[in-house]
Amino acid sequence: MATTAPRLGMHGIGKSFGRVPVLTDVDLTVDPGEVVALLGSNGAGKSTLMKILTGLYNRDGGTIQVDGEAVDFKDPAAAVASGVKLLPQEISVMPDMTVAENIFLGDMPLKRKFGIKQVDKDAMRIRSRELLDQLGFANILPDMLVKRLSVAEQRIVEIARALAGKARILVMDEPTAALTEQEAKMIFKIIRRLKENKVSVIYISHYLSEVFEISDRIVVLRDGRNAGTFITADTKRAEVLAAMLGNTVDDLYDVGTPGVAGAEILNVEKLTIPRKLEDVAFSLHQNEILGIFGLVGSGVEVLGRALYGALGPLKTAEVRLGGQSYRPMSARNGKLAGIGFVAAERKKEGIIADLTVRENIALPFEERFERGLFMSQAEEAQHAIRWIGELGIRTRGPEQKIRTLSGGNQQKVCIARWLVEGVKLLILEEPTRGVDVGARREIYGKLRELANRGYAVLILSSDVEEVAGISDRSLVLDRGRIVGHFERGAKPAELMAATGNDPAFQAP
Amino acid sequence: MAQSIETHTPSGAREQMLSLFGKPWSGVAMLGIFYLILIAVFSVLSPYFLTLRNMLNIGGNVAYIGLMAAAGTPLIIAGGLDLSVAAIAGLTGVVISMLYGMGFPIWIGVLLAIVVAAAIGVVNGLFTTRLRLNPLIVTLGMMSIISGIALVLTGGLTRPLMVPGFNWVGSGRVIGIPIPFIIMMVTFVGLWIVMTKMRFGRYIYAAGGNAEASRLIGIPLEKTVITLYVISAISGAIAGTILGAMLGAAGPTAAGSQLLTVIAAIILGGTSLNGGRGSVWGTLLAVLILGTLNNGLTLLNVSSFWQDVTRGVVLMLAVSLDQIRTRALGE
Incomplete structure (x- = not known):
């Protein structure tokens, strides 16, 4: 290492969006054939750093060197040309093309026949075969249609594509997200092969156990800064967690005193959805905020909407709502039973962009603003104005189109919708996703206020700090099961540690 | 006024233009404005154009098309599309004339045609909501089925439909105003009230604006959309009735060629296909x-073939302008 330049050297990288700094003076080096895990909680700056590396974003400051040479990628194509390749979390293959065509997508070998340039299919097949053999997958045939492959095999095709493009630095973003354990092992096998071939890998994952299994070195980011670099073999999991999450208590969550839990509002038992949730049970009371934390794929994405009814009738679940037996059937049914639901994807599932703030707020319970046959726009407006005031929604007025509001204010509208007589339970998925820090604090404050007014609040989130910070009690979901119960004041690291309970992945 | 414009920098004036352009009602x-210009131009070019008689004629002639376009508007706003509506109009005339020929009272035929149309609307609605099929394909198929049935029933022939009381619906006038025009205007006003003043109207805009969000809010999406398909289909039946009464004849393909006019009018009117x-x-x-375009060009003795060309040009121009306007509004 002393004499040769590292494969990648990023130094003093800075980036801000508007006036908000996202990265400050960040360093990252990777040696040839080294696997470096890049860790950090949501919003720590991992993906921004990788987008700068792969030419998707311009940096504001700092230098990037590949094999000792200064580079400046203006677009992703320039990065790919220098051998820097990103494998995004979502697999991007062409399902109706063959394996070979996918591997050489964008750079197919050509030959000239009858004076016309055309794709050299034989060359493509032969080179695909070589690449797949090199990765150790003789069972994947170049002529197979990619849609016939398993998700894991599609991943492998993607990796082969990166190698065909002579990738020297491979950025893998949660490569095992949609895979089973066995399949994940397969990916690790490939990464080891890549190491042998001196390909450098930057590995992004939320799963600490994976990181400890595959990486040589761990680089941790927190709040857009370097928060520690560890040699994996000499490091304990707790040290990494401490670096990731910090030990300071954030005043983000210091937003009012919790009340005393009242009557039981929700009781869930034996909730099972095949392949997604397994025998989930918990209860939730009036005046209480219950947070459920889980990583992507843990079931945290489905639990809330399943209870609300948005996934259709639940066959295996015993649910009591406000003391009465309740069977999740449909969203409409859940609403009428007194559940308010705020979905994770605000743009796709929350706001109706072309409608006004007033209409967005009044929409779920329009019948309450009806006078005879007609809507009372005045009453809708009055109701909207009340909640614009109480939730501190920054808008020019109830007639402003919701799409012109900031993410945080849109989210408040999505909450305001449900604040009517008769709703007792609020279920919120990722309540502050895509919301800036200032608005996050406000939303936490309003949730606390609502709980103190008597609502039962259920939060489902993949943001461990959020769950630990705001909840009166918290649960941890992992692979569809509840694996941890915590009282108020639990540290984010404790919650995070609870997810890594799989013995097969037991880290040092 | 003039002074205030002068004091603006060019970019300020441009911004002003854009913001004016971007107002919701600007479309x-x-x-x-375009309508007024059109009237002005034809008035200059033809002495026969700007007469009360001619203007009322235009109103009466477009009524059955306007009726279908009116009902199609909320449907497209809600995310649907009905290509079968003009075929339903054709079938309606056939059903009425056949039943009348069999000795039934003429209004029984009208009533039955409306019931049949409503049933077709339900089928369209069920296929697009329950089976989540693309409305373009479903209603295109339906269009083909219905016009096929109309041809089978008549053997492709046009049947006479001369019943004095009935023909009055197509050609009669009340204080000088053609009855078809009155029916159309009543429909427009009625739909406007439903769409802006009633709960159902809120659901229409919500369903088309974001179907998934609407479903998660617990809005009765399917019911809303199916109802709109039924309304559209019934508008086809009434349009067919009016057309049959106007022409004194029922042709299986009488209204089919107006499908494009119906869709064009909705789009030209600023309704987003999305x-x-x-x-x-x-x-x-x-x-x-x-x-007006058709009428004016006819008065100027322009061949009807050129009228198709003009209609296409106007449509494309209008849609381009609307696109520019939407961009000015900002994503």
Whole structure:
């Protein structure tokens, strides 16, 4: 290492969006054939750093060197040309093309026949075969249609594509997200092969156990800064967690005193959805905020909407709502039973962009603003104005189109919708996703206020700090099961540690 | 006024233009201006154009098209599309004339045709909502089925439909105003009230604006959309009745060629094909513009083939302008 330049050297990288700094003076080096895990909680700056590396974003400051040479990628194509390749979390293959065509997508070998340039299919097949053999997958045939492959095999095709493009630095973003354990092992096998071939890998994952299994070195980011670099073999999991999450208590969550839990509002038992949730049970009371934390794929994405009814009738679940037996059937049914639901994807599932703030707020319970046959726009407006005031929604007025509001204010509208007589339970998925820090604090404050007014609040989130910070009690979901119960004041690291309970992945 | 414009920098003036351009009502206002210009131009070119008689004629002639366009507007706003509506109009005339020929009272035929149309609307609605099929394909198929049945029933022939009381619906007038025009205007006003003043209207815009969000809010999406398909289909039946009464004959393909005019009018009127946006007044203006264009060109002795070309040009121009307007509004 002393004499040769590292494969990648990023130094003093800075980036801000508007006036908000996202990265400050960040360093990252990777040696040839080294696997470096890049860790950090949501919003720590991992993906921004990788987008700068792969030419998707311009940096504001700092230098990037590949094999000792200064580079400046203006677009992703320039990065790919220098051998820097990103494998995004979502697999991007062409399902109706063959394996070979996918591997050489964008750079197919050509030959000239009858004076016309055309794709050299034989060359493509032969080179695909070589690449797949090199990765150790003789069972994947170049002529197979990619849609016939398993998700894991599609991943492998993607990796082969990166190698065909002579990738020297491979950025893998949660490569095992949609895979089973066995399949994940397969990916690790490939990464080891890549190491042998001196390909450098930057590995992004939320799963600490994976990181400890595959990486040589761990680089941790927190709040857009370097928060520690560890040699994996000499490091304990707790040290990494401490670096990731910090030990300071954030005043983000210091937003009012919790009340005393009242009557039981929700009781869930034996909730099972095949392949997604397994025998989930918990209860939730009036005046209480219950947070459920889980990583992507843990079931945290489905639990809330399943209870609300948005996934259709639940066959295996015993649910009591406000003391009465309740069977999740449909969203409409859940609403009428007194559940308010705020979905994770605000743009796709929350706001109706072309409608006004007033209409967005009044929409779920329009019948309450009806006078005879007609809507009372005045009453809708009055109701909207009340909640614009109480939730501190920054808008020019109830007639402003919701799409012109900031993410945080849109989210408040999505909450305001449900604040009517008769709703007792609020279920919120990722309540502050895509919301800036200032608005996050406000939303936490309003949730606390609502709980103190008597609502039962259920939060489902993949943001461990959020769950630990705001909840009166918290649960941890992992692979569809509840694996941890915590009282108020639990540290984010404790919650995070609870997810890594799989013995097969037991880290040092 | 003039002074205030002068004091603006060029970019300020441009911004002002853009913001004016970006007002929600600017689309309908632009159509209105275009309509007035069109009337002015034809008035200059033809002495017969700007007479009360001719204007009322235009109103009467476009009525059955306007009726279908009116009902199609909320459907497209809600994210649907009905290509079968004109075929339903054709089938309606056939059903009425056949039943009348069999000795039933004429209004029984009308009633039955409306019931049949409503059933077709339910089928369209069920296929697109329950089976989540693309409305373009479902209603295209339905169009083919219905016009096929109409041809089978008549053997492709046009049947006479001369019943004095009935023909009055097509050609009669009340204080000088053609009855078809009155029916159309009542429909427009009625739909406007439903769409802006009633709960159902809120659901229409919500369903087309964001179907998934609407479902998660617990809005009765399917019911809303199916109802709109039924309304559209019934508008086809009434349009077919009016057309049959006007012509004194029922042809299986009588209205088929007007399908494109119906869709063109809705789009020209500023309704987004992606759903969520639009108004019936835009559609009404567009119907009048297309009707005026036809009428004016006919008065000027322009061949009807050129009228198709003109209609296409106007449509593409209007849609381009609307696209520019939407961009000015900002994503």
